[in-house]
Amino acid sequence: MNHRIGALAAALMMSVAASAVAQTKAPAAGAALAKVNGVAVPAALADLLVREQVAQGAPDNEDLRNRVREHLVRREVLLQAARKAGTDKVPEVQQRIAYSSGEMLANAYLERWVEKNPVSEAAARAEYERVVAQGGPNEYASRHILVDSEEVARDIIAKLQAGTPFAELVSVSNDPGSKERGGELGWSRPGSFVPEFDAALQKLEKGQFTTEPVKTAYGFHVIQLDDIRRAEAPKFEEVKDRVLESMQQQAVQTHIESLMSKAKVQ
Numbered sequence: 001m002n003h004r005i006g007a008l009a010a011a012l013m014m015s016v017a018a019s020a021v022a023q024t025k026a027p028a029a030g031a032a033l034a035k036v037n038g039v040a041v042p043a044a045l046a047d048l049l050v051r052e053q054v055a056q057g058a059p060d061n062e063d064l065r066n067r068v069r070e071h072l073v074r075r076e077v078l079l080q081a082a083r084k085a086g087t088d089k090v091p092e093v094q095q096r097i098a099y100s101s102g103e104m105l106a107n108a109y110l111e112r113w114v115e116k117n118p119v120s121e122a123a124a125r126a127e128y129e130r131v132v133a134q135g136g137p138n139e140y141a142s143r144h145i146l147v148d149s150e151e152v153a154r155d156i157i158a159k160l161q162a163g164t165p166f167a168e169l170v171s172v173s174n175d176p177g178s179k180e181r182g183g184e185l186g187w188s189r190p191g192s193f194v195p196e197f198d199a200a201l202q203k204l205e206k207g208q209f210t211t212e213p214v215k216t217a218y219g220f221h222v223i224q225l226d227d228i229r230r231a232e233a234p235k236f237e238e239v240k241d242r243v244l245e246s247m248q249q250q251a252v253q254t255h256i257e258s259l260m261s262k263a264k265v266q
Contacts, residue, residue, distance in 0.1 A: 143183035153213035
């Protein structure tokens with residue numbers, strides 16, 4: 001069920017799903033779905049909940065309509081009990097009802113605003129091309145040697161500075177995975193490693209190694225940057241939905257900020 005209908009409805013719907021349900025098919029819209037102590041439960045409300053469930057991927061079948069009917073009957077029973085007990089007169093409850101009603105109204109307004117102001121695919125493609133034209137993040141081909149002590153790391157650096165090939169020193173590394181590949185870590189983007197490692201790697205130029213041991217939670221690293229390249233941008237079709245969603249969210253936020261800027265808040 002759409003979370004905007006409210007937590008109470010969602011909770012009741014879950015309990016209905018686990019219970020035995022009536023096998024009577026829901027009446028057509030405009031008729032009473034059922035009567036509870038003489039109070040009519042609108043069939044139109046059931047149709048609304050069914051549409052929301054179907055929009056979330058549920059099949060529109062008799063089982064779904066039976067569960068919606070049972071949910072609404074249980075809901076009406078609880079509402080009548082609440083009114084009889086005077087729960088609807090409790091100030092805090094009234095405040096919560098008013099708040100929930102306002103939340104649903106505000107959300108409904110934004111949903112309709114989005115329907116009238118959708119982000120077009122053309123706009124999404126233009127934004128995609130703008131970002132791609134700026135260039136994506138770099139990717140780094142690197143290797144490292146991981147040891148337990150700063151002293152050992154400094155000794156490795158001294159040997160590298162003296163001309164010893166990196167691959168000849170990697171046998172002492174505590175990283176068994178990369179050690180078998182001469183210390184190679186493959187291609188990575190910023191954020192792939194712990195912050196200290198990332199920061200040191202991005203300061204290197206192609207062919208350079210760190211001249212100071214890089215300490216992380218894993219030990220002391222000697223890092224070498226083998227190559228650097230621009231990350232290949234994904235195709236527009238692969239990211240279109242995410243771009244559209246992001247731009248739509250930004251459009252909604254801009255609209256809200258515009259309303260806020262015009263509001264008189266004292």
